[in-house]
Amino acid sequence: MKVQQLVTSLSLVALAGSLGMPAYAQTGDTSQQVIEEVVTVGTRTKARSVTESPVPVDVLNANDLAKSGSSDMLDLLKGSVPSFNVHDQPISDAASMIRPVNMRGLSSDSTLILVNGKRRHRASVIAFQGGGLNDGAQGPDISVIPSIALKQVEVLRDGAAAQYGSDAIAGVMNFVLKDDAEGGSLEVKSGEFFEGDGQTTTMSGNYGMPMTDSGFLNLSFQLKNADDTSRSVQRPDAQEMIDAGNTAIADPAQIWGSPKIEDDLTLFGNFGIDLKDGSEIYAFANYSNRMVDGGFYYRNPNGREGVYTDGDGIRLVGALDGNAASCDAYRTTPVADGSDMVTSGLTADANCFVFNKMIPGGYTPRFVGDITDTSITAGRRGEFTDGFMQGWNYDVSGSVGRNEAQFGLNNTINPSFGPDSKRNFETGAYIQLEKTFNFDVQKQFDSLSLAMGTEWREESFQIIAGEGMSWQVGPLAEQGFNIGSHGFAGFSIDSAGTAERRNYALYVDAENQFTDNLLVSGALRYEDFDTFGDTANYKLAFNWQLTDNVAWRGSHSTGFRAPTMGQASVVNTQTSIVGGQLTQAQTLPAPKLGEAELTPEESVNFATGLVMSAGPVDLTIDAFYIEVEDRIALTDNAAPTDAQRAAMAAAGVPNPELIGQINYFANDFDTETTGVDVVATYGADLFGGTTDFSMAYNWTKTEVKGGDATCGGAFVNNQGEICKAVRLERGLPEHRASFTMAQNWDKLSAFVRANFYGEYVGVHADWFGEQLGSEFTLDMEASYQATESVFLTAGASNLLDEKGGKIDGSIVGAPDNVLGGVYYETSPYGIGGGFYYLKASYEF
Numbered sequence: 001m002k003v004q005q006l007v008t009s010l011s012l013v014a015l016a017g018s019l020g021m022p023a024y025a026q027t028g029d030t031s032q033q034v035i036e037e038v039v040t041v042g043t044r045t046k047a048r049s050v051t052e053s054p055v056p057v058d059v060l061n062a063n064d065l066a067k068s069g070s071s072d073m074l075d076l077l078k079g080s081v082p083s084f085n086v087h088d089q090p091i092s093d094a095a096s097m098i099r100p101v102n103m104r105g106l107s108s109d110s111t112l113i114l115v116n117g118k119r120r121h122r123a124s125v126i127a128f129q130g131g132g133l134n135d136g137a138q139g140p141d142i143s144v145i146p147s148i149a150l151k152q153v154e155v156l157r158d159g160a161a162a163q164y165g166s167d168a169i170a171g172v173m174n175f176v177l178k179d180d181a182e183g184g185s186l187e188v189k190s191g192e193f194f195e196g197d198g199q200t201t202t203m204s205g206n207y208g209m210p211m212t213d214s215g216f217l218n219l220s221f222q223l224k225n226a227d228d229t230s231r232s233v234q235r236p237d238a239q240e241m242i243d244a245g246n247t248a249i250a251d252p253a254q255i256w257g258s259p260k261i262e263d264d265l266t267l268f269g270n271f272g273i274d275l276k277d278g279s280e281i282y283a284f285a286n287y288s289n290r291m292v293d294g295g296f297y298y299r300n301p302n303g304r305e306g307v308y309t310d311g312d313g314i315r316l317v318g319a320l321d322g323n324a325a326s327c328d329a330y331r332t333t334p335v336a337d338g339s340d341m342v343t344s345g346l347t348a349d350a351n352c353f354v355f356n357k358m359i360p361g362g363y364t365p366r367f368v369g370d371i372t373d374t375s376i377t378a379g380r381r382g383e384f385t386d387g388f389m390q391g392w393n394y395d396v397s398g399s400v401g402r403n404e405a406q407f408g409l410n411n412t413i414n415p416s417f418g419p420d421s422k423r424n425f426e427t428g429a430y431i432q433l434e435k436t437f438n439f440d441v442q443k444q445f446d447s448l449s450l451a452m453g454t455e456w457r458e459e460s461f462q463i464i465a466g467e468g469m470s471w472q473v474g475p476l477a478e479q480g481f482n483i484g485s486h487g488f489a490g491f492s493i494d495s496a497g498t499a500e501r502r503n504y505a506l507y508v509d510a511e512n513q514f515t516d517n518l519l520v521s522g523a524l525r526y527e528d529f530d531t532f533g534d535t536a537n538y539k540l541a542f543n544w545q546l547t548d549n550v551a552w553r554g555s556h557s558t559g560f561r562a563p564t565m566g567q568a569s570v571v572n573t574q575t576s577i578v579g580g581q582l583t584q585a586q587t588l589p590a591p592k593l594g595e596a597e598l599t600p601e602e603s604v605n606f607a608t609g610l611v612m613s614a615g616p617v618d619l620t621i622d623a624f625y626i627e628v629e630d631r632i633a634l635t636d637n638a639a640p641t642d643a644q645r646a647a648m649a650a651a652g653v654p655n656p657e658l659i660g661q662i663n664y665f666a667n668d669f670d671t672e673t674t675g676v677d678v679v680a681t682y683g684a685d686l687f688g689g690t691t692d693f694s695m696a697y698n699w700t701k702t703e704v705k706g707g708d709a710t711c712g713g714a715f716v717n718n719q720g721e722i723c724k725a726v727r728l729e730r731g732l733p734e735h736r737a738s739f740t741m742a743q744n745w746d747k748l749s750a751f752v753r754a755n756f757y758g759e760y761v762g763v764h765a766d767w768f769g770e771q772l773g774s775e776f777t778l779d780m781e782a783s784y785q786a787t788e789s790v791f792l793t794a795g796a797s798n799l800l801d802e803k804g805g806k807i808d809g810s811i812v813g814a815p816d817n818v819l820g821g822v823y824y825e826t827s828p829y830g831i832g833g834g835f836y837y838l839k840a841s842y843e844f
Contacts, residue, residue, distance in 0.1 A: 041117070041154040041174040053543065054542050054543040054553045054554070055156060055541055055555050056609060056620075057154055058081060058155040059153075060077075060155065061152055062147055062150035062153070065077075065147050065153065066147035066148065068797060069191055069779075069836070069837045070797070071189060071200070071202040071222070072143050073145050074101060081103070082697065083104045083157065084101065084155075085732050086102070087828075088258060088825060088827075088831060089127075090294070090295070091129075091294070091766075092127070092129040094127065095134070097259070097369040098371065101139065101142065102133055104157065104626065104673060105133075105701075105702040105728075106170040106628070106671075106673065107134050108127070108138075109167055109564065110170045110561055110628075111139070111168070111171055111173060112166075112171075113142060113172075113173050114164075114174040115284065115375075116175075116282075118397060118436070119164070119399070120401060121140065121375060121401025121402065123138065123140055123373070123403045123405070124404060124431055124432035124566070125369075125371075125405050126430075126566050128572060128587065128634065133727060135633055135634045136665055138564040139167075141371070141403060148187065148220050149178060149268040151176045151177060151178045151179065153173065154174040155171065155172075155174075156171045156172040157170075157677070158171055158607050159558075159559045159605030159607075161537050161603070162523040162524060162559065165505055166527070166562040167561050169559045169561055169603045169605075177218065178220070178270060179208075179272060180206075180216065180218055181208050181209065181211075181215070182208050183843070184206050184207035184843075184844055186841065186842045187202075187839060188202070188839065188840050189201070189203075189204075189838070190202075190837065191835055191837025192835070193833055193835050194835070194836070195832075197227060197230065198832060198835070199227045200225070200227070204222040206220045207220075211271065215273030215274060216270075217270075220269075221265070221266065221268075222265070223266075225261065226264075227260060228257055228260040230257040231257050231803065231823055231832070231833075232252040232254065232257065232821065233822060241302065241337070244335075246361055247361075248361025248362075249361040253364060253820065254295065254296075254364055255820075259293055260293040260294070261292055264291075267286060268285070269285050271283045271284065277382065278382055279382025280381055281378075281379070282378070283376065285375060285377070286373065287374050288373040289370070292369045295366065295367075296364055296366065298364045298819075299363050301360060301362035302335075302338075306481060307355055307481065308334070308355055308356065309334070315354060316331075316355075316481065317330045318353045318354070318476040319353075320350075320351050320353055327351070330344055330354075341357075353419055355415065365488070366409070366410040367407075367408075367488060369405055370408075371405050371406075372404045373403045373404075374402050374403075376400055377399040378397065378398060379395060379398065379438075380396055381393070381395040393443065395438070395441075396440075398436065398438075399434075399437075401434045402433050403431070403432045404429060404430070406428075407427045408425060408427055409424075410424040410425075414470065414474055414483070415481040415483075416475070416476045416481045416482065417475070417476065418474065418476045418481070425466065425470040425485040425490060426490070427466040427467075428470070428491035428496075429463075429491075430462070430566070431460075431462040432462075433459070433460045434458070435458045437455070440452075448510065448511070451510070455504065456503075456504045457502065457503055458500065460500040463570070465493045465495065466492075469490075470490025470491075471484050471492040472484075473654075473658075483658060489586075494654050499565045502529075502530050503527055503528060503529040506526050509523040516545075517545035517546075518542065518544050518545070519542060520541070520542045522539065522540050523538065529562060531568070532563075532599055532600065535560050537557070537559055538558055540555065540556050541554065541557075549614065550612050551610070551612075552610055553608070553609050553610075553611070554606075554607060554609070560600045561601040561632075563632050563665070567665045568589060568597075570589070572586070572587040573587070585662060586659050587634065587663050588653065588664055589664065590665060592647060592648060593644045593648065593662065593664055594644055594646070594647030595666065596666070598632060601628055601629065601667070602628070602629045603627060605626050606624065609623065609677075616682055617682050618680065619680045620677075620679050621677070623674075625673070625674050626671075626674075627670070627671070629670045630670065631668060631670065632666070632667055634663050635665075636717060638661065639662075640656070640661075645659075669709040670707065671702055671704055671705065672703045673700065673701070673702045674700070675699055675700035676699045678695075679694070681694045681695075688745065689743055689746075691743050692740075692741070692742045693739075695737070695738070698736045698737070700732070701729075704724070704728050708724070709724035709728065722769045726761055727761065727763060730759075730760060730771070731760060731761055733760045734758050735756070735757075735759075735774075736755075736758065739753070740752070741753075748785070749782070751779075752778070754776060755778070755829070757828045758774045759771065759772060759774055762805040762807075762824025763825075764818055764824050769826075773805075775804075777798045777800060779796065779798065779799065780795060781794070782795065789842055789843050790841070793839040794836075794838050795836070796834060798832075803830075803832070803833045804825075804828075804829065804831045806823055807823060807824055
């Protein structure tokens with residue numbers, strides 16, 4: 001059989017990652033034959049089979065993709081694309097609400113996301129605590145896309161900035177929506193972790209209807225609710241106070257686990273009508289909203305600086321009448337049970353205030369978010385039938401996408417307001433708004449396909465101020481009490497505003513089938529931004545059919561990623577661990593600190609691969625190299641210099657003298673990433689049915705070059721944190737593999753999948769970590785066709801109940817009991833452990 005007739009690794013990565021089943025294999029139906037999968041991503045000529053593509057493209061069948069315990073698109077993709085990774089992100093500020101991802105070891109904003117071939121807007125959330133790998137990244141929110149709305153997902157694993165513009169350094173993901181004009185399905189899925197928490201219920205549906213006799217309207221919905229989880233034990237400092245008699249402390253005082261997700265509703269619609277002149281009008285849109293409620297760090301009532309104690313560990317006492325000296329007698333080292341407050345008379349003194357009176361057990365803020373995502377795209381495509389463009393195909397479209405994150409911080413205080421402080425705060429919002437206009441044309445000249453077009457984009461990032469007390473300076477600030485809602489200060493009116501940027505692009509793209517066996521393609525793209533100037537990039541690629549059973553493909557390209565408007569203009573205050581201590585740091589735009597404006601990241605990509613068949617075995621090998629210069633990242637927290645304080649004052653930053661730690665976005669360092677993907681598949685008739693075996697292996701290695709990230713080769717930096725280079729180079733397993741066996745009978749199907757994760761550096765509390773060994777996990781699922789329309793499914797993810805590396809608190813430098821944590825939260829397969837689920841679906 002010729003290579004062009006094989007379902008190769010480019011599509012078979014889906015097999016290894018999901019069920020190990022070919023996309024044509026459906027539950028209860030083994031009569032269908034092998035079909036070629038076609039893709040539109042990576043080419044502007046007619047859709048082609050994945051084997052003919054000059055670059056690796058995975059085609060993930062949506063039905064197979066959804067066969068997992070999770071309903072989150074991020075987790076579905078993690079199980080289907082070996083070079084795609086995502087962490088749970090507990091206690092990670094806004095990164096817990098919109099989890100950042102990694103493809104080919106690069107940050108989440110280095111992968112371009114398309115829906116139906118059109119650029120999707122990015123999220124408003126910036127991952128200030130992105131597990132080291134995504135610190136400061138601002139990528140799209142893929143989690144809002146439900147699998148039930150999809151026909152397939154196309155994953156282009158190659159640099160494509162010359163074809164699609166900014167953000168396509170690691171590759172492109174194209175989510176293709178269903179376009180059925182009839183029929184539909186309803187699904188109900190429920191499950192929980194083996195630990196008995198994290199109960200998750202998902203209801204989803206899809207319905208297609210005709211629009212006139214030549215069109216369709218396809219509608220989908222998904223509604224999900226998920227309880228939070230806890231993989232925690234009581235902190236020793238909290239237990240010490242409990243043992244001493246403090247009864248106001250929760251158990252556990254601090255929770256490591258997944259946040260609570262309420263009323264996660266997503267609606268998607270896809271529409272198209274063929275007109276009488278042969279053209280087509282189309283549109284698609286989405287609406288999504290969810291509430292997220294996650295945990296934060298515990299504030300010790302005998303130790304939290306700026307709230308309960310001063311910088312020397314002495315009880316912080318505020319004189320409500322303003323005469324600080326009148327309370328000097330009470331400023332002593334606190335004892336565990338708080339009895340010193342009674343014996344000294346502090347408890348009865350109405351003028352001298354300590355937060356132990358108001359919150360005697362300390363407090364753990366809850367970080368909450370209301371995330372709303374909307375978009376609409378409309379356009380028309382067809383062929384010019386007269387004039388000088390006669391015979392050219394055209395596609396003209398416009399898109400608007402908006403993502404809003406409204407933040408809140410509950411169960412906290414603004415310490416500077418003392419006893420008058422609120423406990424729950426609305427801290428403000430971020431809004432990302434993008435508008436895009438595209439005009440593309442393409443024509444086939446014998447063996448040559450020529451395409452060209454233009455794109456115009458406008459991107460804005462808006463900061464909306466929080467309520468006054470979330471950021472205002474209270475009367476006790478002069479006596480050493482912290483300012484703003486503690487843990488995540490609200491955005492002040494000085495921080496509020498909108499930053500905008502516009503750019504336009506021109507491109508030309510050519511593909512030529514020189515012979516029956518040789519395809520060569522090239523692309524050239526010019527973009528001009530009204531903020532930092534212009535850039536030009538190119539790409540060359542080929543697919544050469546060496547024999548009937550072997551094809552060689554390769555590519556070389558340059559690329560870029562423009563700094564997001566959020567990275568260029570954001571103001572934020574977050575809490576992190578520095579040297580084992582809670583520290584609040586303020587993020588400011590670089591120019592407000594007297595630092596250089598951001599410039600684009602620039603990349604160079606090389607890739608080559610083989611597509612082979614040997615009897616019943618299909619094998620593909622793809623290698624890649626990506627060099628990225630001037631990567632944008634958050635700098636380490638540091639005390640501002642005198643020059644930076646002067647710059648802040650000149651820029652109108654309020655109270656720069658009270659800001660103890662700052663960071664900012666900078667073009668910080670360079671990286672080189674090298675990797676290989678290997679996929680093998682084998683199909684046979686066994687056990688009275690059909691059996692499919694598949695194996696997928698990925699090796700990815702990143703090296704940091706230059707910049708502050710290297711820490712001089714040390715494991716930790718001078719603040720006691722895990723060095724940024726260590727986290728970038730070793731925070732993900734270099735080796736990932738999966739082996740899948742899928743079995744299909746008449747009405748029953750089942751699969752078992754073994755996953756391997758190589759060694760990696762586990763990081764805890766965003767600063768402490770160690771080298772961890774490799775691990776295996778196991779997934780299983782069985783599905784039964786009860787009637788012609790009803791399917792029943794039972795399964796388990798992580799059947800062996802692995803929870804990641806266990807934290808060794810005895811290591812030198814580890815905090816006591818590592819703040820109540822048990823497992824390194826950067827585990828590549830999460831810390832939740834095993835998850836079992838049941839699903840019922842009805843098709844009509």
